Amino acid sequence: MSDSQTIQNVSAIIDALIKEHQHRAGALLPLLHAIQDAIGYVPESCYASISKALSLSVAEVHGVVTFYHHFRTQKPGRHVMQICRAESCQAMGSEALEAHAKQCLNIDYHQTTADGAVTLEPVYCLGNCALSPSVMVDDEIYGRVSPEELDALIKEAKIAEAKA
Amino acid sequence: MVTKIYIPRDSSALAVGAEKVAAAVTAEAKARGLNVEIVRNGSRGLYWLETMVEVDTGQGRVAYGPVKAADVAALFDADFIHGKPHALSLGLTEEIDWLKKQQRLTFARVGITDPVSLEEYLAHDGYKGLNNALKLSGAEIVKTVTDSGLRGRGGAAFPTGIKWNTVLGCEADQKYIVCNADEGDSGTYSDRMIMEGDPFVLIEGMTIAGVAVGATQGYIYLRSEYPHALITLNEAITAANKAGYLGDNILGSDKTFHLEVRRAAGAYVCGEETSLLESLEGKRGLVRFKPPLPAIEGLFGKPTVVNNVISLASVPIILDKGAQFYADYGMGRSRGTLPIQLAGNLKQCGLVELAFGATLRELLYDFGGGSASGKPIRAVQVGGPLGAYLPESQFDTPLDYEEFAKLWAVLGHGGIVAFDDSVDMAKMARYAFEFCAVESCGKCTPCRIGSTRGVEVIDKITSGKDHAKNIQLVRDLSDTMLNGSLCALGGMTPYPVLSALNHFPEDFGVSSTGLSSEAK
Numbered sequence: 297m298s299d300s301q302t303i304q305n306v307s308a309i310i311d312a313l314i315k316e317h318q319h320r321a322g323a324l325l326p327l328l329h330a331i332q333d334a335i336g337y338v339p340e341s342c343y344a345s346i347s348k349a350l351s352l353s354v355a356e357v358h359g360v361v362t363f364y365h366h367f368r369t370q371k372p373g374r375h376v377m378q379i380c381r382a383e384s385c386q387a388m389g390s391e392a393l394e395a396h397a398k399q400c401l402n403i404d405y406h407q408t409t410a411d412g413a414v415t416l417e418p419v420y421c422l423g424n425c426a427l428s429p430s431v432m433v434d435d436e437i438y439g440r441v442s443p444e445e446l447d448a449l450i451k452e453a454k455i456a457e458a459k460a
Numbered sequence: 461m462v463t464k465i466y467i468p469r470d471s472s473a474l475a476v477g478a479e480k481v482a483a484a485v486t487a488e489a490k491a492r493g494l495n496v497e498i499v500r501n502g503s504r505g506l507y508w509l510e511t512m513v514e515v516d517t518g519q520g521r522v523a524y525g526p527v528k529a530a531d532v533a534a535l536f537d538a539d540f541i542h543g544k545p546h547a548l549s550l551g552l553t554e555e556i557d558w559l560k561k562q563q564r565l566t567f568a569r570v571g572i573t574d575p576v577s578l579e580e581y582l583a584h585d586g587y588k589g590l591n592n593a594l595k596l597s598g599a600e601i602v603k604t605v606t607d608s609g610l611r612g613r614g615g616a617a618f619p620t621g622i623k624w625n626t627v628l629g630c631e632a633d634q635k636y637i638v639c640n641a642d643e644g645d646s647g648t649y650s651d652r653m654i655m656e657g658d659p660f661v662l663i664e665g666m667t668i669a670g671v672a673v674g675a676t677q678g679y680i681y682l683r684s685e686y687p688h689a690l691i692t693l694n695e696a697i698t699a700a701n702k703a704g705y706l707g708d709n710i711l712g713s714d715k716t717f718h719l720e721v722r723r724a725a726g727a728y729v730c731g732e733e734t735s736l737l738e739s740l741e742g743k744r745g746l747v748r749f750k751p752p753l754p755a756i757e758g759l760f761g762k763p764t765v766v767n768n769v770i771s772l773a774s775v776p777i778i779l780d781k782g783a784q785f786y787a788d789y790g791m792g793r794s795r796g797t798l799p800i801q802l803a804g805n806l807k808q809c810g811l812v813e814l815a816f817g818a819t820l821r822e823l824l825y826d827f828g829g830g831s832a833s834g835k836p837i838r839a840v841q842v843g844g845p846l847g848a849y850l851p852e853s854q855f856d857t858p859l860d861y862e863e864f865a866k867l868w869a870v871l872g873h874g875g876i877v878a879f880d881d882s883v884d885m886a887k888m889a890r891y892a893f894e895f896c897a898v899e900s901c902g903k904c905t906p907c908r909i910g911s912t913r914g915v916e917v918i919d920k921i922t923s924g925k926d927h928a929k930n931i932q933l934v935r936d937l938s939d940t941m942l943n944g945s946l947c948a949l950g951g952m953t954p955y956p957v958l959s960a961l962n963h964f965p966e967d968f969g970v971s972s973t974g975l976s977s978e979a980k
Contacts, residue, residue, distance in 0.1 A: 321760065322722075324742030329684075329723050350742075363744040363901075364725035366684045382646030383841055384877045386891070387804035388832070420728060420845075420895065422685050423649040424472050425803035425875070426507035426810050435687045439475035 470503035502657020504571035505811030589779030607783035609795025614768030645844025647875030665772035843872025907950025
C-alpha cells in the first residue's frame with residue numbers, strides 16, 4: 297500500500313467512526329477513543345472533520361486531545377510499554393526499573409526506539425498495587441516485574457513481531 | 461462428574477500469569493482425559509498467592525497457590541482435582557485465616573462466583589436489594605441509605621444518603637447516576653476488583669440509586685488503565701439488559717434505568733467529580749466551581765448523583781439486609797465496612813474488608829505480614845497520593861474518618877502503601893509536588909504553579925541552598941495551596957508534603973528540634 301493510499305484509508309476509517317459516534321451525548325471522548333483504538337493515535341489532520349461533525353472549534357478538539365495523557369497525536373511504536381511511577385511501585389523499586397528500561401531501550405519517556413518497535417510511557421497507577429512494581433505492554437499488565445523480567449518482556453514483544 | 465476449577469480473571473492475577481495457568485490446566489486435563497470445567501472468577505484478594513487456583517471438591521473449595529503454569533502438571537500428578545495435598549496446597553479456602561478474619565459485605569461474592577454469570581449472582585443473594593427497593597418509595601430508599609450511615613468511599617466521606625436526597629428533591633426532566641470509577645490513587649484497587657469480580661453488584665447499586673432519585677440514565681466513568689474491567693462490565697450490562705434488570709420497565713416495575721460505560725483517558729484530576737462531569741460531557745477535565753453542586757446542576761446541567769464504585773456497590777446489601785444491619789458495623793461516625801487495600805512494600809498485599817476501627821498496625825503486621833523486604837516499615841501513606849505519610853508512632857490509630865482527621869491525615873479510598881527504611885521522604889515530598897504538576901488541570905493558580913514551584917523548593921532544600929529559608933517557603937507555599945486551590949488535587953498535595961517534613965525532618969536535613977542544620 298502506498299503512503300497516499302494509507303492516508304486515504306485512515307481518513308475513511310475516521311469518517312466512518314465520526315458517523316458512528318457523533319450523535320452520542322458527550323461524543324468527543326468516545327470518538328477519540330474509537331479513533332485511537334482503530335489506528336493507534338489521533339492524527340491532527342482529523343481535527344477539522346471532528347470539529348465540523350460535533351459543532352466544536354478545532355481549538356476545542358485540540359484542547360481535549362492534548363489534555364488527556366491517554367491520547368497521542370503521533371503514531372506510536374508497534375508496542376507501547378508503560379511503567380508505573382506511582383508510590384506503591386516506588387516502594388518496590390520502580391525507579392530502578394524505569395532507569396533499566398530507558399537504558400536498554402536507549403530512549404526516554406514519550407520516545408520510540410529507532411526500529412519503531414517500542415514506545416515508552418510513564419503511567420500513574422495501573423491498579424496492580426498489590427503486586428508492584430507494575431508494567432503494561434499494550435493491553436497486558438505485568439506484576440512484580442524485575443529488570444530481568446522487563447528484558448524478557450521486550451524480547452517477547454519482538455519475537456511475537458518477528459513471527460507475525 | 462465434571463470438576464469445577466476456579467482460576468481468576470482479575471487483572472492482577474493475569475499480571476502474574478493466570479492466563480497461562482488456565483491454558484496449562486485446560487491442556488493438561490485434556491491430555492489426561494479428565495472432565496473439568498474452568499470458571500474464571502474474581503480474585504479472593506490474597507494477591508501474594510496469585511495465581512490462586514481453587515478446586516471444588518464437593519466438600520468445599522480447596523485452594524492452591526501461588527501457581528505458575530510450570531506447576532500445573534505436578535498438581536495433576538498429586539491429584540489436586542480431588543483436593544489432595546501438594547506443596548502449594550492452602551487447604552480449604554474458607555478456612556484460610558486471612559479471609560476468615562475479614563467481614564466481607566461489599567465483597568461478599570468476589571472470588572466466589574463467576575463474575576459475568578447473572579445466574580450465579582442471583583443464586584448468591586444478588587438483586588435482593590433491588591427487589592426490596594422496587595417495593596419502596598424513592599424517599600424510603602434514600603432514608604434506608606441515610607440510616608445505614610454509608611459515607612462516600614471515594615475519599616471525601618460525604619454521607620451518601622444526603623447526596624441522594626438532594627437529587628431526589630430536584631424537579632427535572634432528566635437526572636443522572638454517575639459512577640466514579642476513575643480509581644487513580646496509588647495503592648488502591650478495590651473498585652477494579654469489584655468491577656472485574658462482581659460487576660452486577662455495582663450495576664444493582666446504580667439501578668437502586670436511579671430508582672431512588674428518579675434517574676433513568678447511568679454512566680460508569682471507567683479509567684482507561686482498566687481494560688479488563690471494561691470487558692466484565694460490558695458483559696454484565698449486556699446480561700442484565702437481556703434479563704430485564706436494566707432498560708425499560710425493570711422487572712415489570714415501570715421503572716427505567718439505562719447504563720453505559722464511558723472510558724476515561726488517563727487524567728487523574730477526572731476523579732474529582734466536577735472534572736469527571738466535564739470529561740463525560742466531552743470536554744477537557746477542568747474542575748468546576750461549586751456551587752452549583754453536581755446534585756443540583758451536574759451532568760449536562762441536570763441533577764446528578766456522583767458516587768464512587770464502592771459506595772454504590774455497598775447499597776445492594778443495605779437494601780437487602782436493612783440499614784441497621786450495615787450500621788451495626790464500624791465505630792463512631794464511620795459506619796459499615798471499609799475495603800482496605802494493602803500495597804507497596806508488604807509481604808502479604810491484598811484486599812481486607814473490615815468494619816471501621818481496626819488499627820494500621822493490625823493491617824500492616826497481622827494481615828500484611830510486615831515488609832516484603834524484611835526491613836522495618838518506616839512510613840505508610842494512607843489514602844492515595846494526596847494522603848499523609850504516617851510514621852511508626854501513629855500505627856495504633858484506628859481506621860476511622862474522624863480519628864485520621866485528628867492526625868491531619870485521611871483514609872481516602874482505603875489504600876495503604878508501606879515503605880521500608882530505605883525510603884527518602886524528601887524525595888517522596890518532591891514526588892507529591894511533581895505528581896500534582898503533571899496532573900493539574902491548570903484552572904487555579906495555587907495548583908498549576910504552586911506544584912512546579914514546590915518541586916523547585918524541595919530541590920533547593922535537598923541541595924542545602926538557603927536551607928532554613930526554603931523550609932519556611934515550602935510551608936508557606938503549602939498553606940497557599942491548601943487554602944487557595946479549587947479542588948483536592950492542589951488542596952491536598954500539602955498533606956504528603958508537610959507530613960513527610962513534619963514526621964521525617966531528618967530526610968530534609970532538619971534535626972528533630974525543628975532547626976535546619978544551617979540555622980544551628
